[in-house]
Amino acid sequence: MGDRGINAMKLTRLSGSFRRFIGIGLLIVAWQALATFNVINPFLLPPPSRLVATFWDMLIDGSLLIHAASSLERVVVGFAAAAAIGTVLGVVLGWWPAISEQLIPVVEAVRPIPPIAWTPLAILWFGIGNAPSYFLVFIGAVFPVFINTFAAVRGLDRTQVNAALCLGAGPRLLITDVVVPASLPVIFPGLRIALGVGWMCVVAAELIAAQSGLGYLIQQSRMLLQTQVVLTGMITIGMIGFAMNAGMVWLERRLIPWKAGGPRS
Amino acid sequence: MSERKDVQISVRDVAKRFDSRGADEGITALSAVNLEILRGEFLVLLGPSGCGKSTLLNLIAGFLKPSSGSILHDGAAVAGPDRRRTVVFQEYALFPWMTVQQNVEFGLKAQGMPQRERRGVARDLLSVVRLSGFEDRYPHEISGGMKQRAAIARAIAPSPDILLMDEPFGALDAQTRVLLQEEIARISAETGKTIVFVTHSIDEAVFLGDRIVVMSSRPGRVREIYPVELARPRVAAMRVDAAFRDLVDKLWTSLRPDWRAETGDVAQPA
Ligand SMILES: Nc1ncnc2c1ncn2[C@@H]1O[C@H](COP(=O)(O)OP(=O)(O)O)[C@@H](O)[C@H]1O
Ligand SMILES: [Mg+2]
Numbered sequence: 350m351g352d353r354g355i356n357a358m359k360l361t362r363l364s365g366s367f368r369r370f371i372g373i374g375l376l377i378v379a380w381q382a383l384a385t386f387n388v389i390n391p392f393l394l395p396p397p398s399r400l401v402a403t404f405w406d407m408l409i410d411g412s413l414l415i416h417a418a419s420s421l422e423r424v425v426v427g428f429a430a431a432a433a434i435g436t437v438l439g440v441v442l443g444w445w446p447a448i449s450e451q452l453i454p455v456v457e458a459v460r461p462i463p464p465i466a467w468t469p470l471a472i473l474w475f476g477i478g479n480a481p482s483y484f485l486v487f488i489g490a491v492f493p494v495f496i497n498t499f500a501a502v503r504g505l506d507r508t509q510v511n512a513a514l515c516l517g518a519g520p521r522l523l524i525t526d527v528v529v530p531a532s533l534p535v536i537f538p539g540l541r542i543a544l545g546v547g548w549m550c551v552v553a554a555e556l557i558a559a560q561s562g563l564g565y566l567i568q569q570s571r572m573l574l575q576t577q578v579v580l581t582g583m584i585t586i587g588m589i590g591f592a593m594n595a596g597m598v599w600l601e602r603r604l605i606p607w608k609a610g611g612p613r614s
Numbered sequence: 615m616s617e618r619k620d621v622q623i624s625v626r627d628v629a630k631r632f633d634s635r636g637a638d639e640g641i642t643a644l645s646a647v648n649l650e651i652l653r654g655e656f657l658v659l660l661g662p663s664g665c666g667k668s669t670l671l672n673l674i675a676g677f678l679k680p681s682s683g684s685i686l687h688d689g690a691a692v693a694g695p696d697r698r699r700t701v702v703f704q705e706y707a708l709f710p711w712m713t714v715q716q717n718v719e720f721g722l723k724a725q726g727m728p729q730r731e732r733r734g735v736a737r738d739l740l741s742v743v744r745l746s747g748f749e750d751r752y753p754h755e756i757s758g759g760m761k762q763r764a765a766i767a768r769a770i771a772p773s774p775d776i777l778l779m780d781e782p783f784g785a786l787d788a789q790t791r792v793l794l795q796e797e798i799a800r801i802s803a804e805t806g807k808t809i810v811f812v813t814h815s816i817d818e819a820v821f822l823g824d825r826i827v828v829m830s831s832r833p834g835r836v837r838e839i840y841p842v843e844l845a846r847p848r849v850a851a852m853r854v855d856a857a858f859r860d861l862v863d864k865l866w867t868s869l870r871p872d873w874r875a876e877t878g879d880v881a882q883p884a
């Protein structure tokens with residue numbers, strides 16, 4: 350015990366987080382080496398050093414940020430619409446079985462259609478610009494939100510609802526203070542998944558139906574034969590997606606403190 | 615004896631059937647139940663598990679509707695749950711997303727009481743159930759006994775006419791259980807509220823009740839009603855009174871056949 354024990358603990362923790370980067374480090378070194386010795390064609394797969402330089406240049410001249418900002422704006426709008434409509438629909442259908450019996454088959458029929466398959470219709474309906482991207486993000490994100498909300502409301506603890514009713518809760522208080530918070534631990538992971546799906550959808554939409562954004566950037570760069578920009582765009586997409594997920598996980602911990610541990614009630 | 619009975623809840627010829635999804639015609643949980651609950655009394659529903667105690671309590675609360683018969687509260691039919699009859703559940707049913715304080719405030723918020731005012735009322739109630747200092751904890755951060763105290767405070771907060779308690783101490787360890795029995799005896803004496811208390815513990819029934827309604831199963835019905843001739847407030851020392859022991863023995867004898875049936879021990883006659 351004592352100092353040495355604590356130091357040893359720190360050391361193992363340090364080497365633990367270090368070990369996580371060994372794999373990715375080795376990959377980058379090998380990739381760089383293969384390019385340097387001309388084993389892989391640097392046009393088809395530019396080496397990491399080239400990507401870092403490109404990333405830096407595009408960061409400095411602002412082009413990367415402008416494209417990222419367009420993509421983010423689209424995902425935020427589409428996701429917000431999906432979150433609002435998905436939760437309302439989930440609560441309504443979860444609460445009134447008579448309505449859900451009619452509508453669930455419709456939902457289940459539409460849900461298996463991949464969001465990308467909606468692209469032609471989206472362009473037909475909304476033209477080129479932000480609108481088709483909003484729509485495609487919405488289509489991709491609304492189902493995970495709806496499904497989780499619906500399941501959460503269906504799985505409500507009847508005793509908790511009864512408790513609220515006998516304490517005099519009216520419909521509004523019941524929804525805002527009982528149904529929604531009781532469902533939040535199930536709804537929130539749905540929102541997180543929806544944001545991830547939405548992010549994929551916005552990039553897919555921009556490949557075809559936009560004049561800006563990270564998807565547009567990689568598509569344009571492919572036509573200009575700038576493979577290093579394509580990869581830089583892809584890496585940026587990955588990093589932003591990772592950050593959004595981490596942000597949602599953080600938000601989930603903040604918003605649902607009672608989930609921290611222990612059994613329910 | 616001769617004074618007019620002040621009936622608060624009247625259960626009239628109530629039956630309750632549950633439709634089962636199976637082929638048979640469902641379960642008759644209660645049949646021909648008649649019961650009058652007097653204002654201010656502590657009424658205990660006692661019987662083996664499955665005899666319909668919770669069903670009767672849920673009917674009185676308004677969570678369920680009788681299949682036939684009627685339930686009147688001060689002469690008017692019970693149409694659904696309302697805050698004149700609040701419930702304390704065995705599994706607490708606290709809202710895990712609210713602090714203890716917010717849980718207790720819930721019924722007051724439902725009435726539209728301003729936040730400042732309800733904060734004061736909830737704090738006073740939490741001190742009545744000896745939970746001062748735990749206002750800002752979440753339910754998962756406190757013990758089972760404390761959860762049930764919080765649930766009792768929450769149920770008293772909207773000033774109900776009647777407190778309905780469904781095996782409230784059933785999930786607690788023996789020591790906590792005895793402490794909370796004394797606590798609820800004290801609260802009942804101090805507030806004078808009508809309490810309907812479900813239990814399958816004979817000791818608990820005798821310690822707490824003014825009257826004990828013994829129920830029997832299949833179908834659930836009221837078998838007998840025993841008055842408890844012990845002074846109020848009930849204190850721990852009464853558990854060794856001769857009157858206390860006598861009534862416990864009497865109830866044991868009365869309930870033994872039912873319990874034998876429940877454990878499948880029917881081969882040997884009593
Ligand atoms: N919602 C329900 N659906 C079907 N059967 C039920 C339901 N609730 C209770 N029962 C049945 O009614 C009977 C009485 O149950 P209950 O009132 O919970 O008894 P107790 O509280 O005395 O243990 C039992 O046979 C039980 O299986
Ligand atoms: Mg029960």
